Amino acid sequence: MAYEEKTDWLPDDPINEDDVNRWEKGIKNAHKDLAAHKNDMNNPHKTTKAQIGLGNVDNIQQAAKKDFDQHNQDQDRHVTKEERQKWDNGQLTKLTDDSGKYLAEIQDGLDFHQVVDKLNQSFFFYTNNTGVNTPPLSSRGLYIGVKSDGEALAMDYEGGTWRKTLKASVWTDWVQLETSEGAQKKVDAHAKQTDTHVTKADKDRWNAGQLFKITADNGTQKINLTSGTFYDSLKDVGSVTFYGTNAVTDNPSDTSLRGMQLVGQPGIGNGYAVDVKGNAWWFYYNSNQTAINWYPIESVAGAQSKVDAHANKTDIHVTKSDKDKWNNAQLNKISNDDGQPLFNVTTDLHAELLKYPSLTYFSYEKTAANTPPAGGRGFWTCSVGKSYGHVLAMTNDNRTFRKSLANNIWSDWIELDSTEAAQKLVDAHANMKDIHVTQADKNMWNGAQLSKITSDNGSYLLAIGDEDNFLEKIVKNGRAFGTFYSTGKAANSPSNASTRGMFHFTSLDSEGKGTFGYVIAVDYKNNMFTNYLDLNLGWQGWRRIVTELDTENVPWINVPYKNGAKSGDRPLQYRKVGNTLHLNGHVLTDREVVFGSVPSSCAPAKGVVTMVAASGTTGYSKIIIYSNGDLKLTGIMANIEVNGYYIDLVVALT
Structure with a gap:
């Protein structure tokens, strides 16, 4: 099998059997090239006699034939064809030193990259961490390649394996190769990461999902x-x-x-x-x-136009007055159309009544279960769920009975008394003086608070909603003393926080509205407000009750300086206490410029001009406090040059 050279190695590529075979083939090819070179007798290197020490040899000085024969038979000096072939098939390029150790020792600042460049061949090597571009641990390894392309494999003393690639004269970093045991540990650790793996339940849920594509992969139409x-x-x-x-x-x-x-x-x-x-x-x-x-x-527009056209057909629609008239009629049938009972009970009164969940006129047979002792007629009414109801039955022998259904449990029949019998009971009851009130009791109770101040459960009497006018809702309650609750969102509320309080009005106008009275309101932040209504003057306006907390422990705040002003003996500070502005400090500044500002919410509404003392001499200057909060000094009355101004003021804001 022929193997081509691989020149596209990546740092993390694994070394497999094909790679090793390719390297062996390369070594074998190198051996063949070396053997061919050795057998080339045409002096390929153009070596001269002088270069090999034969400069004094000439063709005249020749050995005798017996000397040649003796030399030719000297097996110690000559090699045989078999020996030459064996050696030619051996490793002709040195991978190790002559003792079989590594060929290169890379340490003490020696650079692995430079060694490869210098040797330009495959070789075994040793490195430690004092070398440059070596693995982090002492190691032994093999470089296979030339100075521009190759692979390095190193094994450190802890059992780790490292690999480094040279391609087109560019080196990768050393990459540690994983052992089977190490790889298995990583696989086991990865397998336990349940957040990155799917379970069978996940697969079942996804397989039950939408697997058929309805859109393209980018969400557009398919x-x-x-x-x-x-x-x-x-x-x-x-x-x-x-x-x-x-x-x-x-x-x-x-x-x-x-x-x-x-x-x-x-x-x-x-x-x-x-x-x-x-x-x-x-x-x-x-x-x-x-x-x-x-x-x-x-x-929508087309449908609306058709609906509007249909809605305008008054001849086929009913009016509100029609609906009101019909809705005020008896819409649920109580009896048959001829006025007779809607149904007749023949089996069980309880069971048959529950088939009719509304006011119903019925008749019943004496023989039916759960009926009065004589046949007759009656009325039945019940709740929507049919768990509560009442039955009134009038027998054919002129007696009246009643029974109730409460929480799905029927009571017994109760016979109702006649007028004469009832009167006797009333008379007997009227004579029971211990359970009736006397005139003295009434006089005492009538002298108590009869007008409601709160609701029956002790909560507020009047609720003021978000859409209400706070003051208008109060006066509409008329002449009364009462309590109220407001969310703080109603118009004319004293606070934007929810509020509870009381009101008292003692006079009425012709419309039944209160005309003279007051309101006291307390919001949930514990702020108290009052307002008073005089028919002739109107509402006097909300006023918040100021307590000692409004005037005590109010913090001082530094006044921001402008136009080069700075502090003298003490910084200029301000605070707002109630309806007053307090200023305190010693400032060094030019006159006729704004030297500082306080918030407009702390400034007098119409501005203020007053006098302040000068420092460095006896004298005074005017200070102007503008409504926007700006501060400026103007004018001077002093004997000599001043070096500052003492601003210690309490200014009313209105």
Whole structure:
């Protein structure tokens, strides 16, 4: 078998049997070339007599024949043909040194790459980690190749195997080859990585999924047509997405269109399609048909116009008054159309009543189970689930009975008393003074709080919704003292947080609205607000109750300087306390420029001008605090040059 040289090695390519055979073939070919060279007696190297030490030999000085014969028979000096052939078949290029050790020892700064370049042949070598471009551990190995292309294989003292490739004078890095044991460990470790492997359950789930492609791999339509017919392309392919230009002969549109086919079996299909103008169609075809049937799908606007036209046909529609009249009538049948009982119970009253889940007029036979002691008629009503209900029965012997169904359990029949019997019971009850109230009881209770302040469960009396007007909802409640709850989203709310509180109005106008009163509101952030309504003045506006927490421990904030201003003895700081701005500090700045700013929310609404003391002399300057928060000094009253300004102020914001 002939093997060609391999010149496209990659760093991680494995070495197999073919590679070793190829190397052996290369070595054998080298031997043949060497043997041919040795047998070439034509002086291929053009060697002269002087070069081999025969410069003084001439043709006249010849040995005697017996000397030649003796020399010719000297087997110690000559080799036989068999010996020459044996040696010619041997390793003529040295792979090792004469002792059989490695040919090259690469360490102490010697570069493996340079050794290969210098030797330009195959050779055995030894390396350690003091060499350059050697494996990381001491190793022995073999290089096979020449100085521009070859392979190096090295085995370190820990049992590791390394490989390095030279191709077109470019070296790869050393790559460690894996042992069978090491590879198996990696395979075992990889096999245990359940997050990167699939289970049978995964496969079963995926196999049960959509395996037939409906679209192309990039998500676009699977079928693209520029000619032919949709029918021929779709009739046998199953569920699929498609596209066709207006050149497709059975295209219902004059433009290109896209769609999807849904099928149940070959030769039968239906689906939908939409063209680039937004027009839509649905289609179908059966196995006994040879073309697609296209049907336009109505657009929203088109459908709405048809609905509007139909809705305007008042002669075929009912009016709201018609519906109200009919809805207020008895829509559920209580009796037969002739007014007689809707049904007659002959077997079991309980079972037959449950067949009618609404108010019903019925009759019953005395012989039926669970009926009163005499036949008669009655009424039955129950809940939607038929687990609760009541029966009123009037017997043919002029008695009245009642029973109930509660949580699917029937009570016994209770006979209802006559007027005379009932009056006797009432009279007896009326004489029981211990369970009735006296006038004194009534007077005491009537003197208590009769107007509700809260709901019956103790919650708020009035709920103010997101769409309500907070103040309008309060006054609509009229003359009352009550409680309320608001989400904070209603118009005219005191806070944007949810709020609870109370209100009290003592007067009414002609519309029943409160005219004089107050509201106290507390939001969930523990802020309290008040507002007062005077009929003549209107609402006075929400006012938040200021507590000591609003004025104590308010932090000081450094004023940002501008135009070269800087701090003197102490930095200029500010804070907002209630409705006042506090300024404190010593500033070094020029006059007539804005030297700093505070937030506009902390500045007086209309601006303020006041006096501040100068430093370095006795004097004063005016400070202007603008409504946008800018600070500026202007003018000076001083005996000598000033070197700063003491700004210690408390300024009202309104």
